[in-house]
Amino acid sequence: MSFGPPPSRFTQSVVAAAEGRKRRTSLVVGVLLALVAALCSGAWALWGSGGEASDAAPASARPSPDAIRETVERTPGTPEGGTVAEYTLKTLKEGEEAPAPGLWATDKIVAKGTANVIRGISVKDAEEEWKIKFRGPLCAVTRHVSVDGRTAVIYSGQGPAKADKKGGTGRDSAAAPCDRVAVFDVDTGRKLWDKKLPGESAAAMSVNITMTQGTVLTATGQVSVGYDMTTGKRLWSDTRPSDCVDVGFAGGRGLLALVQCGDSTDPEFRIQRIAPRSGKSLWTYKVAPGIQGVRIASSKPPVIAVAAGDIQVTTLIALTDRGKQRSTIRLEDDRYVHGCDGTFSSQVELCTGVVVGDRQLYMATKPRDFSPETSRGLPSNEVVAFDLSTGNGVRKFAAKPGRPMFPLRMSGDKVIAYREAANAPSAAVSLDPKSGKEALLLLFGNPEMSEMTALDPPDVVYERGRIFLAATRVERPKGDGPHQLVMRGFESSG
Template sequence: MSFGPPPPPSPSPYTQSTLAVGAREKRRTVFVFGVVLALTAALFAGGWAVWSLTEEKGTARASAAQQPPDAIRETVETVPKTPEGQVAVGWTEKLKEGRSASTKGTWVSGSIAAKSFADVIRGMEIGTAEKKWEIQFAGPLCAVTRHVSVDGRTAVAVPGKRSAKEEHAKGEKGARSERPCDHLAVVDIDSGKKLWEEPLPVGDSGSSSVNVTMTRGTVVASWGRGSAAYDMTTGERLWSDVKARTCNDVGFAGGRGLLALQSCGDSADRLFRVQKVAPRTGRAEWTHRVAEGIESVYLASSEPAVIAVATGDEGVIDYLHSLDDRGRNRATIPLPDRRYVHNCDETFSAEVERCSGVVVGRRQLYMATKPRDMYEPGLTKMPPNEIVAFDLRTGNSVLKFDAKPDRPMYPVRMSGDNVIAYRENAGAALSSVVSLDPETGKERLLLVLPDDADRPSMDLFANDFDIVYERGTVVFGMKEVERQSGEQDEGPQVSLMDGYRSSG
C-alpha cells in the first residue's frame, strides 16, 4: 500500500502569489531551455564543467568542487567497500536518580565524534571510543548549532565565568544552570581546542533563549532583544543590533546563506518577517513579510530559503513555503493531518532553525511520512512510511521512496543531489543507512548496523536525539538524558552517544 501525491493545496494567504509566480515561470520555460542548451554546448566545447562524474562500483557519483575551510561543510558521501558496520564510538555517563541533564549538540569531524554533557564537550576517537579531549565551560551549554565548518569548527553559547563574590551575591552557588547565557565560543572538533570565547552584548537581557548559527566565515547569535555576528576565525565582532526596535531578531538560520526571523509588535498583535542578511555587515538584502494571523514561524533552510508556518493557536505547522531569490513566495507545500514528520515545533525550545525532519536540496525538499498506524486507526503492526520529495518551484510532490514493512525511514541530510536516510530496525531486519537517488528513484546501501548494536531506546519520530552521518560513520546523540526516581533496573549509567562505521 502506498500513498500518491497529496491533494492540491487549499487556498492560503500565499497561494495566489504562488500561482502568479508559477505562470510567469512557465512563460519563461521555452526561452530558458534554449539558453541552457546553448550554454551546455559551450561549456563542454570548452572542455570544463562544474561537476565531474566518475564511475565507482558501477554508480556515477558527483564530486563537488572543494569548499573553502571556513565554509559550512557539505560532504558528498561515497559507497564504502563493504556496508557491514561495527561499533565505532560510545559514551555513557553516571546520572543521579531523579536528575536530568541537557546533552544538546552532536558533531562528527575527521576521526572525532563530539558530544556535550551539561557544561562539558568531550571528543571521542572514532574506532577506539577513547576520550581524546574535553572542554569545560562555566555552565551548561544553552545553545548549539548543528553546522560544522569544512575544517571542523562549530559554535556554542554558554554562561560566562563569574567571580566567587558574584556567585555569593547572586546566590548562584550550586545553581549554574540558571546563569544567564551571555558568551559565544567556537571550538575545533578535531583538536579539542577552544579557539575563542567572547561576551555577547546582551546587557541585562541575557537568558537561555539564545540562538546560534554559522555561515561561511561568520558565527551569529541572537537572544530575543538583540543579535551579534563574529568572525569565525578571530572572534572579532563584525556587527551587533541591540537597539530597541519595532521588529526584533528572534533567531537565524545559517548554512549556505543567512536568514533572520524577526517578530514585530507585541504578542497580542504580532507579525513576522524573514530577511536575507549579509553575514559580514548585517545588512538586509530582502525582506519577506509573513501574512497576518500566523502564530509561529521557523526557518527550515537559508539557501534555498524555506520557512514553516503555523496558523493556529496550537502551534501545529500547516505549511512550508519556499522563497525565491528576492524573498517572494515561490511555492506552498501543505502539511495536512499532521501526516509529515517535520520536527519544527519542538517543545520548550527557543531555536528557530530546528526543522530537522525537512531536508532541503537545491531543487527539492524531503520529508518522511509518519508510519501509518500513527495516524490511521485500527492498524496494529508497524506499516511502512515514505520519504516524499517536493519540488521547490511548484510545491508539488514529485517522488517518493517507499520504506519496507517494519523498517521506517527518516531523511538525515543531503549528499550532493542524493539524500542520506536512516532506516530503523523495528523488526527482525538490521538498521541501516542508505543513499537515495532522486534521479533514478533507487537506493544504495551505505552502512548496516551490527546485529548486536546496543543502542538506547529511541523513537525515530520523537525528535529526542540527533542523527549525524559523516564519511561512513553514523552517530546517534541524545538531546537530553534523564534518570527517573526509583529507576533501579539499568543502574546509574545513561547513554549519551553511540556510533557505528563500516568495517571495510
C-alpha cells in the same frame, strides 16, 4: 536516561507508544532509532549545506576553510556496520539530570556536550582525547561545522554558585544567564576565542547561534551580533531598542533572520536575507497576518514553516532568491513528519524532518500501524519529494513493510535516509531523486538485544562514513547505576 527535547524527524507513532513508559538509563541504539551511517572511504567533496550537485562547487574545487561543511558520501565496501565509539557519563548522582546539547564529528573526533563540559572522543580507539570545561552550562549550540572543523556555542559565564542563587541547579541551562560565545576546534579541543555577549544576559530559551561564510551569528533577545569566525572580532551588532527583534538566525549555505514585530499576542513575522559580514538586510519577506509561529527549514534555497491559527506548523513556503513567494506545500491532516513544531525556544533551525535540495524538498509521511496480519505487504510510509517551484509532489520512495523510512540530509544530488526495523537491523540507504532507485549503505543494530526499544529521538550526526546517536538530556533515576551511556557511533566494517 531520557532522550529529549520533543520528537523531531522520528516516528510520531513510536514516540506516542513510548509515552508513560519509564525512560531507560542506557542508550539503546536500535532498531527503531538507529540512524544512518557510513558511507565511505575515498575522496570527499565538500560544499555549503543543503545543496544538490548543480548548485555545488565542483568536487575538484577546494572550499574555503571557514565555509560550512557538507560532506558528499560514497557507498562503503560492505554494508555491515559495527560500533566505532561510545561515551559514558559517570558523574551524575542519583535523582540528578542534566542537559546534553551538542554533537559534532570530524574524521578523527566525535565531540559531545553535557552540562558545562564538551568532551572529544577518538573514533580510532574510543578514548577521550580532550575536554573543555566551561564555567556555566551550555545554553545553545549550532550543528554547523566549518570545513576545517570549527563550531560555536553559547554558554553561561556564571559558575554553579551564582546559577543556584538565580534558581538554577548549576547543571541546568534553563535558568542560567547565557552571556558568552565561544568557538573551538573539534579535532583538538582548543578554544579559539571566547567573547562576552553585548547587552544583558538572556535565558537559554531566548538565545540562538549559527554559522555561515566565515561568520558566527548570535541573537539574545534584544541584541544580535556577527563575529568573524577566525578572530572573534565583532563585525556588526544591532543593540538598538526596537519594536522588531531578531528571534534568531538560520545559517549554512546562506543566512536568514527570523524577525518578530509588535505584540507577542498578535505578532508580525518577517524573513530577511542578511549579508553575514555586514549585517545588512538584502530583502524582506513579510509573513501573512495571523501567523502564530515561524521556523526556517532552509536558508538557501529559502524555505520557511508557518503555523496558521495555532502553534502547529501547517504550511511550508518556498521563497525565491529575491525573497518572493515561490510555492507552498500544505501539511494536510498532520500527515508528515517535519519536526518543525516547537514552543518556548528561539531555535529557528528546527525542521529536522525536512531535507531541502536545490530543486526539491523531501519529507516522510507518518508511519502506518503495522502487523503482519493486517498490513499485507503495504509500505510503512513514503519519503515524498516536492518540487520547490510548484509545491507539487513529484516522486515517492516507498518504505518496506514494517520498516518506516525517513530522510536525513542531502549528499550531493542524493538523499540519505534511514529505515527503522523492529525485527531486523536498521539500515541507511541512498535515494536517487532522478532515477527513483534506492541503494543500501549500512546495516546496523542488533535485533536480538532485548534492551533495544523505541525512545524519544536522540541527536544524530552523520559524517565521514559514520553515524553517531546521542542523548540531548540525561538523567539518573534513583536505583540506577552510575554509568549513563550518552552517545554511540557506528561505521562500516569494510
